[in-house]
Amino acid sequence: MSKRKRPDSNAPSDSLTDHERLIYDVIRSNKQDMGIWTRDMKRELKVNLPDNIVTKSIKSLQNKSLIKEVVNIHNKGKKHLMAVEFEPSKDISGGAWYSEGSLDTEFIKVVKSQCLKQIIKLKVATLEGISDSIKRSGAFKVDLTKQQIEEIVRAVVLDNQIMEVKSNGSGEFTNIPVGKVCYKNVSKGGGGGEPKTGSSASVPCGVCPQINFCTPDGVISPKTCVYYTKWLDF
Amino acid sequence: MLTEYGTKHAVHVITNHFGDLVAKVCECLLRKGPLTRQNVKRYTELSDEQVKNALLVLIQQNCVQAFTTEQPDGPKANTQYVVLFDNILHRVRFAKFLTILSQEFDQQCVELVQGLLEHGRLTLKQMFDRAKSSEKEGNLVDLDSLRETLVKLVTAHYVERCPASEPLLMPISEEEGPARKKGSKSAKKIGEPETIEQQVVEAALPMEAMRFSVVTNVESDVGEKEKNSNNVTPGEKRKHDVLELDECGVADEQSVVYRANFEGFIRRLRHKGCIDHVRAHLDDGAANVLSAMLQATSSAEKKVKTKNSVPLSLSSIYEEVIKSEAGRNMTLDHVRASLVQLGELSFVDASSDSYSIDFEKIIEIAQNEEVESVVSKRYGRDAYRIFRLLSKSGRLLETDKISDTTFVEKKDAPKILYKLWKDGYLLMEKLVVTGARQSQFLLWKVNRQILWKHVLDEMFHAALNLSLRVSYELDREKELLNLPADKRTGPLQDRYNRIRKVRILLESSQMKLDDAILLFHDF
Numbered sequence: 001m002s003k004r005k006r007p008d009s010n011a012p013s014d015s016l017t018d019h020e021r022l023i024y025d026v027i028r029s030n031k032q033d034m035g036i037w038t039r040d041m042k043r044e045l046k047v048n049l050p051d052n053i054v055t056k057s058i059k060s061l062q063n064k065s066l067i068k069e070v071v072n073i074h075n076k077g078k079k080h081l082m083a084v085e086f087e088p089s090k091d092i093s094g095g096a097w098y099s100e101g102s103l104d105t106e107f108i109k110v111v112k113s114q115c116l117k118q119i120i121k122l123k124v125a126t127l128e129g130i131s132d133s134i135k136r137s138g139a140f141k142v143d144l145t146k147q148q149i150e151e152i153v154r155a156v157v158l159d160n161q162i163m164e165v166k167s168n169g170s171g172e173f174t175n176i177p178v179g180k181v182c183y184k185n186v187s188k189g190g191g192g193g194e195p196k197t198g199s200s201a202s203v204p205c206g207v208c209p210q211i212n213f214c215t216p217d218g219v220i221s222p223k224t225c226v227y228y229t230k231w232l233d234f
Numbered sequence: 235m236l237t238e239y240g241t242k243h244a245v246h247v248i249t250n251h252f253g254d255l256v257a258k259v260c261e262c263l264l265r266k267g268p269l270t271r272q273n274v275k276r277y278t279e280l281s282d283e284q285v286k287n288a289l290l291v292l293i294q295q296n297c298v299q300a301f302t303t304e305q306p307d308g309p310k311a312n313t314q315y316v317v318l319f320d321n322i323l324h325r326v327r328f329a330k331f332l333t334i335l336s337q338e339f340d341q342q343c344v345e346l347v348q349g350l351l352e353h354g355r356l357t358l359k360q361m362f363d364r365a366k367s368s369e370k371e372g373n374l375v376d377l378d379s380l381r382e383t384l385v386k387l388v389t390a391h392y393v394e395r396c397p398a399s400e401p402l403l404m405p406i407s408e409e410e411g412p413a414r415k416k417g418s419k420s421a422k423k424i425g426e427p428e429t430i431e432q433q434v435v436e437a438a439l440p441m442e443a444m445r446f447s448v449v450t451n452v453e454s455d456v457g458e459k460e461k462n463s464n465n466v467t468p469g470e471k472r473k474h475d476v477l478e479l480d481e482c483g484v485a486d487e488q489s490v491v492y493r494a495n496f497e498g499f500i501r502r503l504r505h506k507g508c509i510d511h512v513r514a515h516l517d518d519g520a521a522n523v524l525s526a527m528l529q530a531t532s533s534a535e536k537k538v539k540t541k542n543s544v545p546l547s548l549s550s551i552y553e554e555v556i557k558s559e560a561g562r563n564m565t566l567d568h569v570r571a572s573l574v575q576l577g578e579l580s581f582v583d584a585s586s587d588s589y590s591i592d593f594e595k596i597i598e599i600a601q602n603e604e605v606e607s608v609v610s611k612r613y614g615r616d617a618y619r620i621f622r623l624l625s626k627s628g629r630l631l632e633t634d635k636i637s638d639t640t641f642v643e644k645k646d647a648p649k650i651l652y653k654l655w656k657d658g659y660l661l662m663e664k665l666v667v668t669g670a671r672q673s674q675f676l677l678w679k680v681n682r683q684i685l686w687k688h689v690l691d692e693m694f695h696a697a698l699n700l701s702l703r704v705s706y707e708l709d710r711e712k713e714l715l716n717l718p719a720d721k722r723t724g725p726l727q728d729r730y731n732r733i734r735k736v737r738i739l740l741e742s743s744q745m746k747l748d749d750a751i752l753l754f755h756d757f
Contacts, residue, residue: 095638103643155641158619160606165578195618196514198607199750200689203743205696207611212657214699216242222699223706232707232739234732 016064019049020057027067028083035070035082071101096148111152112159114139119162120185124172127153130183153183160195161186204231236264236319237691243698244322250701251325252291255280259288260317263298268316268430289315293399295354296321296493300400301434313400316434323755324496326697326748331499334506335392342383347392347494355396355493358384358448384492385448394445394495397438403430404437449486501538504757507749508596512581515599520572522561524581526554527591538756545588548573597757604750605689609659616642617650621659621680630663630677651678658688690754697747704740707733 016024026044027036036044042054049057058081061067070088072078082088097108118133119125125133131149134140156162167173167180176182200206204227205214214220222228236244241264249257262277263269269277275285292298297318303311324331328351335344349364350356356364358381365375387393428436439445505528513521530550531543546554552569555561564572573589576582580595602625610618619640624631631639637647654660655678665675708715711733714726722730 097641103641108641151639154639155619158622158640159615160622171574195607195610196603197611198604199746199753200604200693200696201607201611203696203700203747205699206608206692206747209612211692211695214695216698216702222703225699225703228699228703232703232736234735 017057017060019053020060022047022049023054023057024061024066024083027061027081033082033086033088035080035086035088037072037078037080041081096144097151108152108155111140111144111148112156115149115152115156116161116185119183124165124167124176124182124184126176126180126182157183204228237687237694239691239694239698240319241265243694243701244317244319246698246701247322247325248292248297252295255284256288256291259285260292260297260322263315263317264319268301268314268434270312270314272312274315292317295325296496297325299397299431299434299438301403301437302400303403316431318431318435320431320756321496323751324500326744327499327503327752330503330745330748331494331496334499334502338390339386342379343387346380346383347387350393350492350494355491357488357491359488361492381448381450388446388448388492391446391495391498393492394498395440395447396491396493397435397440401434401437403434449490497538500752500756501532501535503752504538504593504597505532507600507753507757508591508593511596511600512576515579516572516575518560519564519568520575522558522564523551523555523569523572524576524591526558526561527551527582527589529557530554531591539593541592541594542583543591543593545585545590547588551589593757597753600753601686604753605685608689608692609654613650613653616640616646617654620647620650621654624660624678624680625682628680630679632665633676633678636678648676651676659685686754690751693747693751693754697744697751700740700744700747704737704744707736707740 022045023041026041038058042049042051045054058067062069065084067081068084070080070082072080080088097104099107114134114137115130118130118137122129122133127146127150130153131144131146134149135143153162157164162183163186165182165184167176167178167182169176169178173182198206204225205211205222208214208225208227210220214222214225216222241261244264245257245261248260258278258280259274262274266273266277271282271285271289274280274289275282278285280288289298289300293300293315298315299318300313300315302313331351332344332348335347345365345368346361349361353360353364358377361384362375362377362380365380369375384393505525509521509525509528512524527543527546530546534544548566548570551573552564552566555564555569573582573584577584577589579599580592581599583590583592606618606622606625609621613621620636620642623636623640633648633651634644636642636651637644640647642650651660651662655662659680661679661681661684663677663679665677667673667675711729714722714729715733717726
């Protein structure tokens with residue numbers, strides 16, 4: 001195994017082995033921000049390298065900060081390798097809301113809470129209004145894009161904490177063009193984000209996961225039901 | 235078409251009220267559709283006498299309607315019997331109907347309707363006899379005041395004349411099909427074919443003017459006066475005429491049968507449901523405004539499932555608002571602001587300075603909330619967001635798109651979607667894309683029509699279960715409940731206290747669940 005230095009070097013490192021160079025070239029030449037799955041990379045090598053050599057070379061390249069490993073959000077078992085200078089595309093990383101292959105639930109919760117806070121403060125808010133308000137508040141170190149704010153606001157609508165309305169240009173919608181989509185806090189019934197318990201959901205059967213197996217005289221029945229027994233345990 | 239638990243629930247109600255025999259005949263009609271008496275006998279294997287008596291009970295109690303059909307060539311077909319499923323459901327709501335009455339009328343009205351609900355249908359004389367039998371000291375019943383009470387209730391459309399006993403059902407021809415459907419009060423939507431039950435009910439109904447009229451003895455009174463004033467030289471013919479009129483007058487009042495008009499009560503419950511929904515979403519002010527609009531326009535409603543109320547101007551609405559004690563403190567600006575709030579939620583349509591309630595929208599939102607509550611409690615918050623996304627979008631969405639929009643982990647979304655699909659809450663479609671590699675995508679959708687039917691069936695199932703559990707609990711403590719109070723000591727008293735609480739909880743839950751059934755089935 002030789003460790004000759006290469007005279008022409010676009011690569012930052014100048015002390016790569018032949019095998020490392022081979023692997024690094026394949027990784028770097030691939031779709032830069034998509035990276036390449038380890039197994040696919042082995043297939044694309046022009047020479048058939050033994051697994052232990054490949055593994056050792058990858059480790060070495062990582063230690064030299066030339067390549068990095070990125071989790072594929074669609075399949076966490078598939079590790080993708082890419083050159084360090086590239087940022088993984090949203091298709092692989094999942095986007096701003098993902099961290100190391102999982103949803104960054106804390107971050108999402110914080111952004112949701114900020115959006116809700118601004119909407120309550122503004123009473124009626126457009127996306128631009130929410131975005132500006134968050135920027136001015138300085139709540140986040142990085143600027144969130146309008147698209148990110150929109151994604152979060154849509155999720156808060158799905159949580160039924162705010163509602164989407166269209167401006168009619170008058171009253172509380174003065175200064176907002178007619179027809180523009182705005183957001184308002186849901187005044188009642190959303191109590192802390194929890195949907196109000198409906199009539200059906202207030203009885204055990206209404207929320208029972210076994211309802212499809214329950215029959216009047218079956219093994220699971222209203223007479224034998226453990227949820228009923230618990231409910232009627234006075 | 236009736237769902238399985240809709241049928242089971244109805245049969246259970248009839249069993250509880252009228253026993254197994256009547257319930258067997260009822261179940262036969264529910265499962266097989268309209269039948270002749272012979273066929274009922276054949277399917278139930280009961281005797282002719284038993285079938286006849288069961289049918290008589292069901293007809294008396296307005297749960298079955300007889301009818302005949304005309305054959306294109308030949309004589310009328312045999313009498314058939316169709317079950318009135320809606321009226322069976324109403325049987326568990328009598329307490330709600332009486333509560334409505336007690337808020338609007340006096341005790342005599344409530345008692346009269348109580349009698350009609352208990353006995354199914356009564357003539358004025360039967361109502362009088364019933365009132366007399368439960369007469370209290372110092373509170374004597376007289377026929378005139380009872381007649382006045384009846385007139386009040388009929389005018390308010392809470393009581394009606396009974397329908398024809400065996401109306402003739404005309405076959406609907408191709409040409410008159412859409413025209414008939416358009417005019418029909420009982421078809422849910424224009425274009426939706428009427429069920430046989432709906433057709434028979436409509437055919438049996440008397441003309442509107444007759445349906446809500448009370449036959450009195452005025453003719454006979456008039457007859458009497460004329461007779462007396464002509465006693466100098468009464469002509470034989472004239473006397474005969476007067477006597478005839480007199481007989482007719484008395485006979486009519488004795489033969490006309492009345493019953494509670496369920497439609498009137500359901501319409502009132504629908505209004506009440508809309509007011510409660512608005513109060514929960516907005517505030518008392520908005521609820522007062524809606525209530526006033528209903529008060530002003532309800533007499534113009536032609537059917538229970540009216541889509542919109544008659545438009546009203548702001549001044550008309552305000553005039554009505556300030557009539558009530560609750561609305562007296564509201565200013566015109568306050569009313570205007572409430573109308574704007576109602577408009578924002580699309581509960582009220584505003585156009586050209588007139589306002590009209592959109593019942594369908596209010597009910598649609600209430601139904602969505604009911605189903606979303608079940609999804610949230612049964613499957614969790616992530617499922618709740620997913621369901622709301624699919625419900626709002628109304629179209630097929632792919633798994634990844636769903637997980638991205640709802641911020642659900644990519645590995646969790648498919649599991650939740652699969653569970654919702656397996657339990658009948660979502661539709662699923664597979665999309666196979668062939669290219670360099672074959673890829674399979676799963677697409678998901680909420681189909682309201684299918685889902686609403688499924689949700690209603692689950693509610694009927696829950697209603698049946700509640701009823702069975704009540705019976706089970708009371709049966710278990712039958713001896714304890716029959717024990718005199720002084721014998722209930724120590725642990726027996728504890729058990730008694732428990733069964734009391736159990737009964738209150740189960741029975742109040744039945745009433746609450748019935749509100750949901752009303753929302754999905756009757757409103």
